[in-house]
Amino acid sequence: MKRLPALDVLRGIAILIVLVHHYVPEQYRPSLFWSGVDLFFVLSGFLITDILLKNVNSKNYYQTFYIRRAARILPLYWLLLLLFWLVMKIEPEMLGSSFSMHLPFWSYLTFTQNFLYSARNFWRDPWLDVTWSLALEEQFYIFLSISVKNLNKKYLAGLAAILILVAPVLRFFTDSPLASYQLPLQRADSLMIGVLIAILWQSNDGQAFIHSHKKYFLFALPVFFLGIAYLFKINAGIGLPIPHFMLAFFYADLLILALVSSPEKPGLLFGNKFLGWLGLRSYGIYLLHKPFRIVFVTLLSGFSIALEPWVSILLTCILLFVLAEISYRLVEKPIMNLGHHFKYQKIPPPALSLENDG
Numbered sequence: 061m062k063r064l065p066a067l068d069v070l071r072g073i074a075i076l077i078v079l080v081h082h083y084v085p086e087q088y089r090p091s092l093f094w095s096g097v098d099l100f101f102v103l104s105g106f107l108i109t110d111i112l113l114k115n116v117n118s119k120n121y122y123q124t125f126y127i128r129r130a131a132r133i134l135p136l137y138w139l140l141l142l143l144f145w146l147v148m149k150i151e152p153e154m155l156g157s158s159f160s161m162h163l164p165f166w167s168y169l170t171f172t173q174n175f176l177y178s179a180r181n182f183w184r185d186p187w188l189d190v191t192w193s194l195a196l197e198e199q200f201y202i203f204l205s206i207s208v209k210n211l212n213k214k215y216l217a218g219l220a221a222i223l224i225l226v227a228p229v230l231r232f233f234t235d236s237p238l239a240s241y242q243l244p245l246q247r248a249d250s251l252m253i254g255v256l257i258a259i260l261w262q263s264n265d266g267q268a269f270i271h272s273h274k275k276y277f278l279f280a281l282p283v284f285f286l287g288i289a290y291l292f293k294i295n296a297g298i299g300l301p302i303p304h305f306m307l308a309f310f311y312a313d314l315l316i317l318a319l320v321s322s323p324e325k326p327g328l329l330f331g332n333k334f335l336g337w338l339g340l341r342s343y344g345i346y347l348l349h350k351p352f353r354i355v356f357v358t359l360l361s362g363f364s365i366a367l368e369p370w371v372s373i374l375l376t377c378i379l380l381f382v383l384a385e386i387s388y389r390l391v392e393k394p395i396m397n398l399g400h401h402f403k404y405q406k407i408p409p410p411a412l413s414l415e416n417d418g
Contacts (some may be wrong), residue, residue, distance in 0.1 A: 062266050065319035066330035067103065073314075074099040075346055082350060083373050091295045092288065095307050098250045100342075102311040105204075105254020106261075112208040113262050118404035125205055131399025132343075136391055137194065140347055141168055144187050144235060156186035156354045171195040178239035187351040192242050194347075199244050200251050213259050220255040223248040224308070228301040238297030246299075250308040261263030274320050277313055284310040290338055344387040345380060352380050 079098030080089055105241050115121060141268050145154070145165075152159045162185050167173040175193040183192075207216060224387035227249035231240040240246045270277075287306045296303040321330040329335075338345070360367065367375065 064318065065323065065336050066326055067315075067319045068106070068336040068339030069326075069330050069332055070099065070103055070314060070318050071342045072332070072335030072337070073339075074103070075337070075338055077341035078346060079349060079377065080365075083353065083376065085369065090292055091297075092292050092303075092307075094298050095303075098304060098307045099191065099311045099314075101197075101247065102254045102308060102315055104200070105251040106258045106315060107254075108201060108204055109208065109255045109258035110261065112205055113213070113258065115404040116208055117407050119407055120402075120405050121209060122401045124404050125201075127402045128396075128399040129201055131395050132392070133194065133198070135395045136344060136347055136387060139391065140188075140191075140351070141165070144351070149328045153356050154355050156358075158185050158354075162188055163181045171198040172383035174199075174242040174244075178236060178242050181236050182236055183238055186354055190346060190350055196242065196244055196247060203244075204255070213262070217256060217259050220252040220259070223252045224256070225249075227252075228305045231299060231304065232301040234299070237297065239387070240299030240301075247304070249305050250311070253308045253312045254315065257312060257319075261319065269284060270316060271320050274317070277316050277320075280313050281317075284313060338381075341381070341384040341388045344384040344392060346382060348387070349380055352376070352383060 074096045077093050077099070081093040081096060112125065115124070118124065144158070147154050148159065161182070163173050165178045167176045168191060171186070172195060174195045177185075177189070177192055183189050207219060211219065223245070227246055230246045231254075234240040234243070235245060260270065279405060284306070288310060291303050291306065318330055321327060356376050356379065357372070360372075
């Protein structure tokens with residue numbers, strides 16, 4: 061699929077929500093700003109399914125998909141783990157509570173930390189705790205790549221619909237809010253609604269249906285906003301059955317509106333250059349924003365520099381964006397380009413026989 065700037069804007073919105081949630085003091089931020097990850101999940105469900113469906117008949121379907129995903133995910137992730145290990149050996153006070161609260165390293169290397177965080181029912185591991193969502197997405201990639209390869213679109217859509225409905229039920233019967241927030245089946249509604257949209261978007265009839273009903277998706281936004289306003293009012297927390305379900309549909313509606321937005325006239329939201337820039341660098345910002353803030357605050361205290369909280373937040377964001385730009389240009393983009401040297405190899409159609417019957 062040709063790159064759509066509007067989808068980068070959605071990524072930018074998601075990472076901005078994450079930054080507000082983790083940087084702004086609790087008394088000043090809206091309660092629902094823990095939901096940036098929900099938007100990332102909806103986007104991932106759509107984008108990964110779109111890639112897999114387009115290349116499902118390739119001879120090297122699994123190899124190319126996993127190599128490209130590894131080129132996107134692993135370099136910066138491994139660099140973060142290496143940096144964590146070095147700081148732990150050299151200057152452990154810069155790790156904050158991660159020094160004593162981190163999980164065994166094998167869980168980060170095997171992308172199983174979401175299970176371990178849920179099992180111990182404790183999360184605060186500031187350098188590395190955001191990687192739970194990365195682990196969940198890796199588990200989703202494996203599940204989805206196998207499902208797309210072995211199911212036709214009808215059965216894939218049916219499986220997605222079932223999992224969307226099952227997820228809030230599982231959250232209801234899960235005792236731990238943290239487990240409800242971090243386990244794959246409990247979070248399937250956000251991921252699988254993106255899958256459904258991708259299946260619909262794959263066909264010309266599906267795209268025509270979405271475009272012709274654009275006004276209904278616009279009309280749905282105020283309705284969703286009322287539901288979101290209610291969640292704000294009740295101070296909804298993570299892991300509850302209904303809030304994540306409502307947010308999945310709200311963010312799915314935004315995704316659909318992004319897909320049908322005009323690249324020539326995207327409007328104030330989907331044409332926002334800053335949000336698009338954030339979106340392209342959102343992976344680096346997401347992985348680095350918590351450890352960077354800990355190190356920055358530790359360094360300031362070491363030099364006996366006290367900044368006003370809002371000045372500190374603004375300065376941290378500016379320096380974080382500079383770091384993210386460096387990461388994107390020197391680490392992420394070059395290795396992604398290497399990954400894209402691995403092409404999906406289409407299976408050629410069978411040759412037609414030129415011999416006459418009889």
